[in-house]
Amino acid sequence: MRHGVRYAIALAVGLLTLTAGGIGLALLLARVPIVRGNWALFITVSLLLVFLVLLVVRYLVLMWLGFLHHLEEQVAEPAEGEGTHPPVTIIVPAYNEGAVIEQAIRSLLELDYPAFEILVVDDGSTDATREVVTGLEGRYGDVVVRLVAKSNGGKATALNTGIALARHDFVLCMDGDSRLSRGTLRAAMRHFGDPRVAAVAGNVKVVNRNNLWTRLQALEYIEGLNMARRAQGFLRAVNIIPGPIGIFRREVLLQLGGYDTDTFAEDADLTLKLLTAGWHIVYEEAAQAFTEAPEKLLDLLKQRYRWTRGILQALRKRATWLVLPRHGLGVWLSLNLMFFEAIIWPTVNVVGNGLFAVLALLSGSGDFILFWWLLLTLLDVVAAVYTIAMEEEDLGLVSYAVIYRFFFITVIDVAKMFATVEEFLGVRMSWGKLERAGRL
């Protein structure tokens, strides 16, 4: 499908949904007798309805564009050069991964792809990482394992080192503690038949689904993150190539200077750098990375705090791009969606739910709280069933949709709100390393 047609469809879906939502909202307000003549109540009810419309519009647009992406993948004809398999360098940045790095490399050796090299970049580890990888260096059939050691400088500098020393034209950047599905490279590389595609964003799965927090995150990755990524994939403008799995044209990365080290979300920053340079970024569902999600609440908050501030830092570097579409509507939409999800939506979500409860109590209609909860939960359950079915994932996760919005998302959104305030106040922050249980 041509690019212009994609944008036209996206615009039509958005405009139609907004128009329908606006008309419905106006009709509803005109029929509520208690609102007439009471301006304070009118404004509050309007705000709540705007929240509700935003919520529904967001779901509908993402689900519809995601569905189009899914359809497109089902009926896609082989792209030019799809039968060829250009060699790939897999860059594994490792900092103190001594306990898991051998297993990680051995799982990469199992990948179903004709030719690739595994380049481990030891980022100044103080444990046995370097020694373990040294013992694995060498040739395994058509696959070569190499080690490069550098002093500690963070993940971005480790990846830049890997990009500089990669021997092939395509690089796969991942986390040292992630695993890839066997068909990852085969599925992702077919997209590079299109010369406008600079990168492919993969599908991240939570592997340690062993407690409430990690199961909720597993659902969030499918319903929240992947649903948005699939929709953006239809527009060829994915706005975050996830850290655990991104495949790039090496030449483009070298031209753009690789990863910058001035944000706390180097993956989001690089993605925006590619998009604003005019490159296309697609999403590949079958290119899967399995990652260990934080198992404790405080570790989860730490991760989300860093993500939020990092995304805001990456967006701030390109603030002018948010205002006018300079490289096509897709990029503009994608950047604004990022801004909306990072800043606007968390606040609207928490305040919207709180405001409804207050209004319901003040107007003596406390019973409506139940219907409000039922409505929003139903929406989440439908979205969960839809996205889980699309990914052929574990249907048992649907049950967690019942507490997804009013519990999990509220906790995450409150942390995002604080992170946003601290970012604007310029509060100092540090990287740190998330505690992993080593379950991969």
Next chain:
Amino acid sequence: MSLNTLLSVIILVSFIVTVVLAVGSYTAYKLREKRRPRRAPAPLEDAIYFERYVHRTAAGEP
């Protein structure tokens, strides 16, 4: 108290408790981060250059 009212109260209380828990957890996270010793950032020149690690057999070691 009707079933609707009872369920509404449960949802409302759960929501308020969740918000309080969220704020409390965030405070706890910030306190934990404050207590942790900060790692000194690597000097910039160290971060830019890298060294090729030579395998001990390639270096002629036993």
